[in-house]
Amino acid sequence: MTPKHFVSRLAEFSAPSVFNPWAEHCSLHDRPDAAAKRRDNLTRMLEAVLDAQAETIWIARDLGYRGGRRTGVPLTDEVHLAHAGALMGGISFERATRGPVVAERTAAIIWRVLAQIGQPIMLWNVFPFHPHEADAPLSNRCHTRSERVATWALLQSLIEMLRPRQIVAIGRDAQMALGELSIPTRAARHPSYGGQNEFMATMHALYGIDEMLTKCEPKLPLEIRHATNNNFAFA
Template sequence: MTPKSFVSTLAATELPSVFNPWRDRCTVHDRSDAAARRRDNLEMLLTAALDHRVETIWIARDLGYRGGRRTGVPLTDEIHLGHAGTLMGGIAFERATQGPAVAERTAAIVWRVLERIGQPVMLWNVFPFHPHEADDPMSNRCHTRSEREATWPILQALVSMIRPRQIVAIGRDAHLALDGLDIPTTAVRHPSYGGQREFIEGMFSLYGVADDNDEPLELPLGAPHAAARRCALA
């Protein structure tokens, strides 16, 4: 599978109470061509990952409404699109939304660590879309087992395309859900809900980066990202 065919497969998927950023358009925040911009962003990310022969995929649980739902780049909010483009070799990612750029707590911490590590990685989620409550499209919820099973071939296709040597599961839920993959998986604490320091220390340890133990990261205001909430996914 090529980056283009992979993105096309993603864009063809439709599930209830799920926002597919590479297919759907938010009538409140998105530009008219938002889904196409996000498809372009992801295709460029995948192409760069193959060009750089990345050896690791970092996988969290679901897309959040403040991050990948808006950008089309997993674990990346609009504040860090430029950082992502630089790390992946100078990609010019485009914003798909209108108004001020929106920050996400998890993305802020992930990109703090990636900038220190200085190595390109592929970022993904067990469930590649944004699951939300039926009456609240801007909420986060845990994906269900049936939703994960419906999209599992997408994850398998990504792994087959990237061929990583290692997968890093971000959070307990992601680690449990990835049990079926035939690739070594290392778990680190999710950075939300008090896990920031453990996440940073775990990643620095994996990559042999000295922890400078500097001042705590200034996080965007608002409710914590709901991706750390534990769910019955097994």
């Protein structure tokens, strides 16, 4: 399966109280061609990961309304689109929304660690779409088991396409859902709700990052520090 074929399959999915960013249009925030831009973003990411022969997929639970719902790139908010493109080998991600850029705390922590690792890694979610409460499109909820089962083939297709050596489950929900896979899965605490330090320590150990060196890093840009420290919604 090619990245374009995979993204086309994603765009075919539809379910109640679920936003499909690669097919649907948000009347509140999206530009007219938003879904097409998000399809292009994800296709470029997949192509870059394949070109780099990335060996790992990080998988969280589901898309958040401040992150992947807007960008089409899992675990990535608009603040980090350019940063993500640079780390993925210099590819170009485009904004699909209008108005001010929106930050997400989880994305800030994820991309801070990815910058320290310095290698392309595929980011994904057990349920790859944005589940929300009925009549509240800009809310987050956990996907249901039936929703996960309905999209399980998509995750299997992604794994078959990328053939990762290892999967990192981000958060307990993702860890439990991925327990059915035969590929070795390393668990990491989700960086939200006080889990930031534990998440970073797990990733530093996994990739052999010197903790002392990370403490000497330059300060993050202002908008990224805000995304890390403020109470934004979590992916």
